[in-house]
Amino acid sequence: MAEKAILGFLQNNEEITDSGLFSAEFNLDHDEVINVIKRLHGFRFIDVQDIKKETWVLTDEGKKYAVEGSPEVQLFLAVPEEGSISKDELQKKLAPSVFSIGCSQAGKRRWVQMGMQVSRRVQNVEDEVKDQLLQIQEGKEVDNDSISSLKARKLIIKETWTGYSVKKGPNYAPERKEVATDLTRENLQNWKELEFKEYNFNAKGAPLQAGHLHALLKVRKQFKDIFVQMGFEEMPTNNFVESSFWNFDALFQPQQHPARDSHDTFFLNAPSTTRTLPEDYVERVKRVHESGGYGSRGYNYDWKREEANKNLLRTHTTAVSSRMLYALAQKPFVPKKYFSIDRVFRNEAVDRTHLAEFHQIEGLICDRGLTLGDLIGVLKDFFSRLGMSKLRFKPAYNPYTEPSMEIFSYHEGLGKWVEIGNSGMFRPEMLLPMGLPEDVRVIAWGLSLERPTMILYGIDNIRDLFGHKVDLDLIKRNPVCRIGI
Numbered sequence: 266m267a268e269k270a271i272l273g274f275l276q277n278n279e280e281i282t283d284s285g286l287f288s289a290e291f292n293l294d295h296d297e298v299i300n301v302i303k304r305l306h307g308f309r310f311i312d313v314q315d316i317k318k319e320t321w322v323l324t325d326e327g328k329k330y331a332v333e334g335s336p337e338v339q340l341f342l343a344v345p346e347e348g349s350i351s352k353d354e355l356q357k358k359l360a361p362s363v364f365s366i367g368c369s370q371a372g373k374r375r376w377v378q379m380g381m382q383v384s385r386r387v388q389n390v391e392d393e394v395k396d397q398l399l400q401i402q403e404g405k406e407v408d409n410d411s412i413s414s415l416k417a418r419k420l421i422i423k424e425t426w427t428g429y430s431v432k433k434g435p436n437y438a439p440e441r442k443e444v445a446t447d448l449t450r451e452n453l454q455n456w457k458e459l460e461f462k463e464y465n466f467n468a469k470g471a472p473l474q475a476g477h478l479h480a481l482l483k484v485r486k487q488f489k490d491i492f493v494q495m496g497f498e499e500m501p502t503n504n505f506v507e508s509s510f511w512n513f514d515a516l517f518q519p520q521q522h523p524a525r526d527s528h529d530t531f532f533l534n535a536p537s538t539t540r541t542l543p544e545d546y547v548e549r550v551k552r553v554h555e556s557g558g559y560g561s562r563g564y565n566y567d568w569k570r571e572e573a574n575k576n577l578l579r580t581h582t583t584a585v586s587s588r589m590l591y592a593l594a595q596k597p598f599v600p601k602k603y604f605s606i607d608r609v610f611r612n613e614a615v616d617r618t619h620l621a622e623f624h625q626i627e628g629l630i631c632d633r634g635l636t637l638g639d640l641i642g643v644l645k646d647f648f649s650r651l652g653m654s655k656l657r658f659k660p661a662y663n664p665y666t667e668p669s670m671e672i673f674s675y676h677e678g679l680g681k682w683v684e685i686g687n688s689g690m691f692r693p694e695m696l697l698p699m700g701l702p703e704d705v706r707v708i709a710w711g712l713s714l715e716r717p718t719m720i721l722y723g724i725d726n727i728r729d730l731f732g733h734k735v736d737l738d739l740i741k742r743n744p745v746c747r748i749g750i
C-alpha cells in the first residue's frame with residue numbers, strides 16, 4: 266500500500282517533502298510509511314533525508330485532563346452553585362490528586378472561597394487547560410505562556426518527531442519486483458528470470474553467543490604465565506577439604522592458635538576426621554610442638570592427635586605446600602620452584618572487601634642456602650613482571666615463617682602504599698621434621714587473586730566480582746586482562 270503510494274507519487278513529482286504530511290494526505294500510518302521508506306532506501310530506489318521536529322505531546326496526566334477536564338474545573342463543578350459544601354464532603358467527591366491540585370489551582374484563580382466550608386466566588390468558569398491540551402493533541406499551535414504553564418504542571422513534554430523527505434534514487438522504478446534473497450535450489454533453477462538482492466557487505470553479523478572468561482580467570486592466567494616464565498611448577502591443589510594436620514600442625518601452628526577456632530575456620534561434620542597421616546612424621550611434628558628439637562624449644566603443651574585429625578576447608582594453600590615439601594623430603598633432594606592459585610576458605614564476616622572464600626596465589630622456592638636476600642630479589646622480579654616495581658617490606662609474624670615480611674607496593678592510582686602480600690622463610694621446626702637436609706631453605710609468599718583483579722578492573726565491592734550477585738554483563742564486557750597495577 267504505502268510502497269505503491271510512494272513510488273507512484275515520485276513518478277509524477279520531484280519530491281515528497283515531508284513523510285508526515287504525505288501520510289496524513291494519503292491516509293497512511295506514518296510508522297508504516299517510515300518502514301517502507303527505509304526498505305526502499307536499502308534497495309536504493311529512493312534517496313532520503315531526515316527531518317526532525319520538536320513537538321509537544323501530552324503526558325499521561327495531561328491525557329486524563331484532556332478527557333475529564335482540569336482538576337480546578339472538576340473541583341469548581343463539585344461546589345454547589347448556591348450555598349457551600351464542607352471541605353470534607355468535597356474531598357469525598359473527588360479523587361485525592363484532583364482534590365489537592367484542584368484546591369490550589371481554583372483557589373489561586375479565585376474561583377472558590379476556601380475554608381472549612383467551600384463556596385463559589387464566580388458563576389461560571391472556562392476550562393482553558395483542557396482546551397489547550399486538546400489543541401496540542403490535535404497538533405495545533407498554542408501560545409508560549411500556555412505552553413510554559415502546562416510544561417511546569419508536567420501535563421506536556423517535548424518529543425522529537427522524525428520523518429523524511431524523499432526523492433528518486435539511482436535504482437528508482439515505479440514498481441518494485443520482489444527480489445530473491447536466497448540461493449535456494451528453486452531460485453537457481455530459474456535464476457535467469459529472477460532479480461537477486463544485492464549483498465550488503467556493511468551489515469553487521471548477529472552477535473555470537475559465546476562463552477566469556479571471568480575477570481578472575483583472566484588475571485589468574487597472567488599470574489600463571491609469570492610463574493611459568495620464571496620456571497615454577499604448579500602444585501596439585503584439587504582438594505578443598507584438608508586435615509588440620511597439613512593445614513596447621515605441619516606448619517608448626519600451635520593447636521591453641523586463635524586461627525584454629527571455629528570462628529575463623531570451617532570444620533567439616535562429615536567426614537569430620539582424616540583417615541590416614543604419615544605416622545612417623547606425625548610423631549616428629551608432635552614432638553617439635555611439645556618439646557622442640559632441631560635447635561627449638563617448642564611450645565610446651567600437650568599436643569593432641571584428635572585436634573590434628575579434624576577435617577576443615579583449607580584456610581590457605583600453604584597446606585598444599587606443606588604436603589609437597591614433605592613429599593620432596595622423602596626422596597634424594599632436588600631444588601624446586603612451586604606455585605599454586607586456588608581457592609581457600611575462612612569464616613569471615615562478609616563485607617565490601619571480604620568473602621568467606623577467596624583465591625590464594627602462592628609461590629615457593631626450595632634450595633640449599635637460600636637467604637632473605639633471595640626472597641626479596643625473587644619478590645622484586647615477580648612483582649615487577651606485574652608492573653609493580655616499587656616495593657617495601659615490613660617485618661611481620663606467621664607461625665610457620667621466620668623472618669616474615671608483609672609486602673607493600675606503591676599504588677600510583679591511589680597515591681599510597683598498599684599491602685599486596687605476605688612472605689617469609691619457612692621455619693626449621695617445619696622443614697626439619699619433614700626430613701629435608703639441614704641446609705635447605707624455603708622462601709615463600711602468598712597473596713590473594715581478588716585484590717589485584719579488583720584493582721585492575723576498577724571493582725570496589727568484592728561481591729560484584731564473585732558470588733551470586735555478579736552481573737553476567739560484567740563478565741561479557743570486561744576487557745582482556747591488562748597487567749600493570
Ligand code: PHE
Pocket residue numbers: 580581582583627663666687688689709710711712
Ligand atoms: N599462608 C599465608 C597467608 O595465608 C601466605 C604465606 C605463604 C605467607 C607463604 C608466607 C609464606 O596469608
